[in-house]
Amino acid sequence: MMRGLLMALLLVGLPAGASELEARLALADVDRGRILFGQCRTCHYPQQFMGHNTGPNLSGIFGKVAGKQPGFEYYSARFKAAQFVWTPKMMYAWLENPMAIYPDSTMMSNGVPDAQDRADLIAFLMQATRRDSEN
Numbered sequence: 001m002m003r004g005l006l007m008a009l010l011l012v013g014l015p016a017g018a019s020e021l022e023a024r025l026a027l028a029d030v031d032r033g034r035i036l037f038g039q040c041r042t043c044h045y046p047q048q049f050m051g052h053n054t055g056p057n058l059s060g061i062f063g064k065v066a067g068k069q070p071g072f073e074y075y076s077a078r079f080k081a082a083q084f085v086w087t088p089k090m091m092y093a094w095l096e097n098p099m100a101i102y103p104d105s106t107m108m109s110n111g112v113p114d115a116q117d118r119a120d121l122i123a124f125l126m127q128a129t130r131r132d133s134e135n
Contacts, residue, residue, distance in 0.1 A: 019089070020115070021088060021089055021092050021119065021122075024115060024116055024118075024119035025088065025119050025122065025123055027116070027119070028116075028119045028120050028122070028123030029120050029123070030120070030123045030124050030127055031124075032120045032124075033120035033121045033122070033123050033124025033125070034124045034128070036112075036117055036120055036121050036124070037121060037124055037125070037128075039109070040109070040121070041053075042054075042108075043055030043108060044056065044057065044058050045057050045058065045059075046058050046059065046124075046125065046128035046129045047059055047128065047129075048060070051071075052069070052071060052072045054074075055072075055074075055106075055107070056069035056072035056074075056075075057069060057071075057072070058125060058128075058129045059129050060129060060130065061086045061091075061125065061129050062086050062087065062088065062091075062125075062126060062129065063085060063086065063087075064085065064086055065082065065083065065084070065085055065086075066079065066082040066083075066084050066085070066086060066090075067079040067080045067081070067082040068080075074106065075106075076102070076104045076105065076106060078102060078104050079102055079104075079105060082102070088122050088126065091118075091122050091125065092118050092119070092122060095111060095112045095118045095121060095122070096111050096112065096113070096115075096118060097110075097111040098110075098111060099111075
């Protein structure tokens with residue numbers, strides 16, 4: 001309830017054109033995102049030194065073209081040909097329903113239905129996956 005009220009107040013105070021995602025990221029809980037990432041860790045690691053798992057390593061993911069993480073060989077042909085760049089907005093859509101974006105994805109998750117959970121995950125990823133030179 002309190003988060004909903006804070007969201008409403010924040011949306012009123014945001015400049016015109018600011019997105020719901022920006023509002024949710026402003027309220028995001030990085031520690032909660034870290035906990036939520038526990039499910040993702042089954043396949044992905046956020047830090048470069050950990051290498052790849054069954055899914056690609058997510059180090060420095062924001063700003064990269066999808067399907068191009070060096071050393072990860074298990075992308076589908078369609079995903080290898082992807083041309084989109086990972087941004088918080090794209091990650092938000094991806095986390096909501098990966099199969100809606102790439103039906104042949106090998107992603108094992110059906111998505112994260114809760115919008116604030118997605119924002120918390122993204123806030124954690126934005127912090128945890130910065131390239132090593134930025135950490």
